[in-house]
Amino acid sequence: MLDLGDGVVLYEFRSKGNTLSLKVVEGLAEVLDLLETRDFKGLVIGSSSPHFSGGANLAEMGMMAQSGNFDAIANLIVQFQSLLQRIHYAPKPIVAAIQGRVLGGGCELVMACPQVVAAAETYIGLVELGVGLIPGAGGIMRTVARVAERAATDSPSQIQPFLRSTFETIATAKVSTSADEAQDLGFLPCTARIVMDGDRRLAVAKAEVLHCDRIGYIPPPEQNAIMVLGCPARGMLDHAAYVFQQGGFASEYDRYLANRLAYVMTGGELSAPALVHENYLLQLERETFLPLLSQPKTQERIAHMLKTKKPLRN
Numbered sequence: 001m002l003d004l005g006d007g008v009v010l011y012e013f014r015s016k017g018n019t020l021s022l023k024v025v026e027g028l029a030e031v032l033d034l035l036e037t038r039d040f041k042g043l044v045i046g047s048s049s050p051h052f053s054g055g056a057n058l059a060e061m062g063m064m065a066q067s068g069n070f071d072a073i074a075n076l077i078v079q080f081q082s083l084l085q086r087i088h089y090a091p092k093p094i095v096a097a098i099q100g101r102v103l104g105g106g107c108e109l110v111m112a113c114p115q116v117v118a119a120a121e122t123y124i125g126l127v128e129l130g131v132g133l134i135p136g137a138g139g140i141m142r143t144v145a146r147v148a149e150r151a152a153t154d155s156p157s158q159i160q161p162f163l164r165s166t167f168e169t170i171a172t173a174k175v176s177t178s179a180d181e182a183q184d185l186g187f188l189p190c191t192a193r194i195v196m197d198g199d200r201r202l203a204v205a206k207a208e209v210l211h212c213d214r215i216g217y218i219p220p221p222e223q224n225a226i227m228v229l230g231c232p233a234r235g236m237l238d239h240a241a242y243v244f245q246q247g248g249f250a251s252e253y254d255r256y257l258a259n260r261l262a263y264v265m266t267g268g269e270l271s272a273p274a275l276v277h278e279n280y281l282l283q284l285e286r287e288t289f290l291p292l293l294s295q296p297k298t299q300e301r302i303a304h305m306l307k308t309k310k311p312l313r314n
Contacts, residue, residue, distance in 0.1 A: 005206075011043060013047055019058075020106065021057040025076075025083060028045075029086075041209060041210065042210075046096065046097030048202075051100030051101040052100055053102055053103065053106025055107070055128075058306055065302075074290055078286065080105070081138055081286070093212035099121065102125075108135060108142075115208055118188060118193070119194075120178060123178075125169075126143070130301070130305070131301045132295060132297055134292065137285070141226070141285065144166075144265055171254075171258040171261055223278040228266055230266055230271055237258070237266065238262055241258035250313075253297045264281065301314065
């Protein structure tokens with residue numbers, strides 16, 4: 001934690017690849033405690049590194065999975081989800097200052113921040129399916145909420161095209177080619193500040209914290225009525241995954257992962273469209289994420305990514 005002056009503090013990742021290791025997550029929790037109890041005006045999350053974050057530390061997670069320590073992994077998922085919820089609803093402004101690669105859990109962290117300052121050259125995405133997993137720290141919940149917000153009305157027919165587009169983005173592990181495209185894909189909010197000179201992002205983020213504090217910061221309202229489309233929409237998304245597989249664009253396991261993603265995005269076993277609380281979708285993420293980690297093909301993908309830095313399509 002570094003002092004930026006004027007009552008604003010910075011939390012900087014210094015792990016290898018700026019991954020979200022256990023130490024980084026624990027440190028962020030401590031910083032939030034200090035933010036809430038001391039006379040700080042707000043927090044910036046960022047660094048001077050070329051890339052914001054490579055996501056979760058796969059080496060740590062892979063070792064826990066291979067040793068069968070799934071209780072520890074389950075507790076880690078709950079801890080990370082709770083941490084990102086604390087960030088989203090913090091009583092003081094928290095601004096993410098991002099640049100370069102912002103992947104997986106790093107993307108979920110940014111999506112949890114109410115305010116974002118992004119360098120124009122920002123490459124952000126939920127890439128978990130590339131390593132045999134689904135987003136498990138609120139990424140699905142927040143994308144589904146943003147899908148419903150982008151539609152003209154709450155009608156399922158209005159929401160469905162946006163849902164399918166977002167599903168395909170996550171299922172194919174698509175990464176934005178710029179901050180502008182990240183807004184189109186739903187990874188960044190329309191309120192994100194995009195700066196052409198990436199070296200200015202920390203200064204702009206600090207100014208954003210001070211502006212929010214000056215006008216009287218109010219945390220976002222609780223997401224207690226997110227529209228999910230139920231089994232009918234899941235059938236549509238499952239069919240899209242089938243078409244991708246039959247066209248030779250996805251393996252059988254890719255299709256299985258896409259089916260699990262569709263299950264969470266449409267609200268699980270709900271037979272019809274319904275309004276659900278954000279905690280409902282967070283629970284679905286947890287319940288779906290953990291069994292995937294025990295799958296041999298997922299463990300093969302994680303090991304291959306750690307060894308070659310490239311995804312495995314097994």
